[in-house]
Amino acid sequence: MYVTFxxxxxxxxxxxxxxxxxxILTNAPNIRRFPSSANLFREGDKAEHVYEVKSGVLRLARVxxxxxxxxxxxxxxxxxxxxxxGDFYHTDCDVVSSAEVIAHRLSELESAKGDFExxxxxxxxxxxxxxxxxxxxxxxxxKSAMEKVASFLCVLSLxxxxxxxxxxxxxxxMCRADIADFLGLTIETVCRxxxxxxxxxxxxxxxxxxxVVLDMEALIDASQSD
Amino acid sequence: MYVTFxxxxxxxxxxxxxxxxxxILTNAPNIRRFPSSANLFREGDKAEHVYEVKSGVLRLARVxxxxxxxxxxxxxxxxxxxxxxGDFYHTDCDVVSSAEVIAHRLSELESAKGDFExxxxxxxxxxxxxxxxxxxxxxxxxKSAMEKVASFLCVLSLxxxxxxxxxxxxxxxMCRADIADFLGLTIETVCRxxxxxxxxxxxxxxxxxxxVVLDMEALIDASQSD
DNA sequence: CGCGAAATTGAATAAATTCAAAGCAGGTGG
DNA sequence: CCACCTGCTTTGAATTTATTCAATTTCGCG
Numbered sequence: 001m002y003v004t005f006x007x008x009x010x011x012x013x014x015x016x017x018x019x020x021x022x023x024i025l026t027n028a029p030n031i032r033r034f035p036s037s038a039n040l041f042r043e044g045d046k047a048e049h050v051y052e053v054k055s056g057v058l059r060l061a062r063v064x065x066x067x068x069x070x071x072x073x074x075x076x077x078x079x080x081x082x083x084x085x086g087d088f089y090h091t092d093c094d095v096v097s098s099a100e101v102i103a104h105r106l107s108e109l110e111s112a113k114g115d116f117e118x119x120x121x122x123x124x125x126x127x128x129x130x131x132x133x134x135x136x137x138x139x140x141x142x143k144s145a146m147e148k149v150a151s152f153l154c155v156l157s158l159x160x161x162x163x164x165x166x167x168x169x170x171x172x173x174m175c176r177a178d179i180a181d182f183l184g185l186t187i188e189t190v191c192r193x194x195x196x197x198x199x200x201x202x203x204x205x206x207x208x209x210x211x212v213v214l215d216m217e218a219l220i221d222a223s224q225s226d
Numbered sequence: 227m228y229v230t231f232x233x234x235x236x237x238x239x240x241x242x243x244x245x246x247x248x249x250i251l252t253n254a255p256n257i258r259r260f261p262s263s264a265n266l267f268r269e270g271d272k273a274e275h276v277y278e279v280k281s282g283v284l285r286l287a288r289v290x291x292x293x294x295x296x297x298x299x300x301x302x303x304x305x306x307x308x309x310x311x312g313d314f315y316h317t318d319c320d321v322v323s324s325a326e327v328i329a330h331r332l333s334e335l336e337s338a339k340g341d342f343e344x345x346x347x348x349x350x351x352x353x354x355x356x357x358x359x360x361x362x363x364x365x366x367x368x369k370s371a372m373e374k375v376a377s378f379l380c381v382l383s384l385x386x387x388x389x390x391x392x393x394x395x396x397x398x399x400m401c402r403a404d405i406a407d408f409l410g411l412t413i414e415t416v417c418r419x420x421x422x423x424x425x426x427x428x429x430x431x432x433x434x435x436x437x438v439v440l441d442m443e444a445l446i447d448a449s450q451s452d
Numbered sequence: 453c454g455c456g457a458a459a460t461t462g463a464a465t466a467a468a469t470t471c472a473a474a475g476c477a478g479g480t481g482g
Numbered sequence: 483c484c485a486c487c488t489g490c491t492t493t494g495a496a497t498t499t500a501t502t503c504a505a506t507t508t509c510g511c512g
Binding site: 413414417418420421434 | 490491492493
């Protein structure tokens with residue numbers, strides 16, 4: 001599924017800050033289960049696998065020495081995480097909401113020289129990842145706090161929401177701090193934007209982790225021009 | 227050459243927002259020359275080539291409908307630009323300072339199925355690009371205006387500067403607007419940071435496009451904690 | 453019910469932007 | 483050769499935006 005991140009913008013859609021679900025490998029799956037808060041790998045670990053998310057949500061993050069943290073991406077079902085830099089991972093990867101992943105050994109991928117199909121799929125996944133990171137850059141640098149939060153809700157809604165006739169609802173498995181660190185904002189600012197959207201009747205929160213999109217059009221508008 | 231983007235941070239260095247010079251292809255080069263302001267491709271164009279920068283400077287940018295522009299990266303010698311998303315480029319690519327590039331046909335790369343070495347190098351380049359984009363995300367979201375500008379100067383100095391005994395000087399081929407759009411700042415803010423660094427004696431500007439780093443240590447400090 | 457963690461709200465502050473104006477350099481034509 | 487124009491850069495003052503600090507509320511859970 002493709003989502004127009006800034007809908008009015010281009011004659012063609014492009015992937016937003018989440019990657020496009022697609023399988024990269026067809027061979028024997030090595031499915032692993034991780035509970036909430038589990039760690040898949042840390043920055044600096046030797047990269048052994050790339051992971052394909054089947055269910056649940058992962059969080060890719062990096063921490064600077066001064067304590068500031070940046071959430072690079074959330075890994076939703078269909079996403080591939082764990083692209084190495086050289087031989088090492090360059091982010092931490094933790095479980096936000098208990099997840100099933102398929103672990104693909106990098107050594108196998110590298111040695112699968114006869115398997116052009118696999119090579120090609122992995123390359124396509126890497127290219128999507130580049131695109132996804134560029135979209136994230138666009139958002140961080142070009143959007144206001146409200147636009148960031150609205151964009152975030154838009155994408156989550158489209159990727160994980162269950163649409164009903166008049167509304168779409170979905171859960172926010174990550175805490176406000178994770179959202180803030182993903183969007184380059186503070187917790188308080190994220191909260192304020194949620195509150196504004198609620199007051200405008202664009203969304204409702206059943207619990208702090210359960211969003212109901214009451215007016216998708218308004219949400220899309222808010223994601224583009226405040 | 228590896229550069230520690232936030233030097234104190236990790237037990238290992240990682241690539242900053244510029245990619246690491248390395249050759250991806252050994253076969254027959256198709257060298258092209260482009261003058262300043264020339265356009266290599268635009269967002270939405272069908273992707274035909276990836277380009278390896280041999281000399282000069284390229285600018286990768288994307289424009290939102292509201293006119294806001296984001297410079298995604300500068301392509302310096304050694305960098306590879308033009309990674310497609312699907313069949314299309316997802317940024318504009320223009321020449322900042324007249325450049326020589328090697329154009330590699332994507333179709334050749336894809337069909338070069340026997341050439342594992344080439345496949346592998348292209349994948350490594352894509353992985354470095356992912357890493358580079360993540361570094362850019364870190365900078366945009368976690369750094370202050372001064373830290374951004376100082377980081378930018380640090381990297382340019384290390385990648386393109388000519389070191390003397392007491393100082394390093396280098397040229398800034400891109401205009402202030404390009405720097406501002408790269409760092410997610412305004413032109414005025416970039417100028418002010420330059421002025422501050424000058425007043426502190428950290429740098430000097432012979433012309434607005436010629437930087438002399440007088441105190442590299444101070445510049446590194448400024449890139450990390452203001 | 454009550455505790456601790458997370459989320460929300462409010463007021464003061466800090467940071468960067470916006471708007472406005474002035475300086476500077478390169479190029480053109482008188 | 484100089485004056486002038488244009489585009490880029492720099493500086494200043496006012497404004498806006500998001501942050502920080504502080505207090506309060508709500509939620510999840512035993």
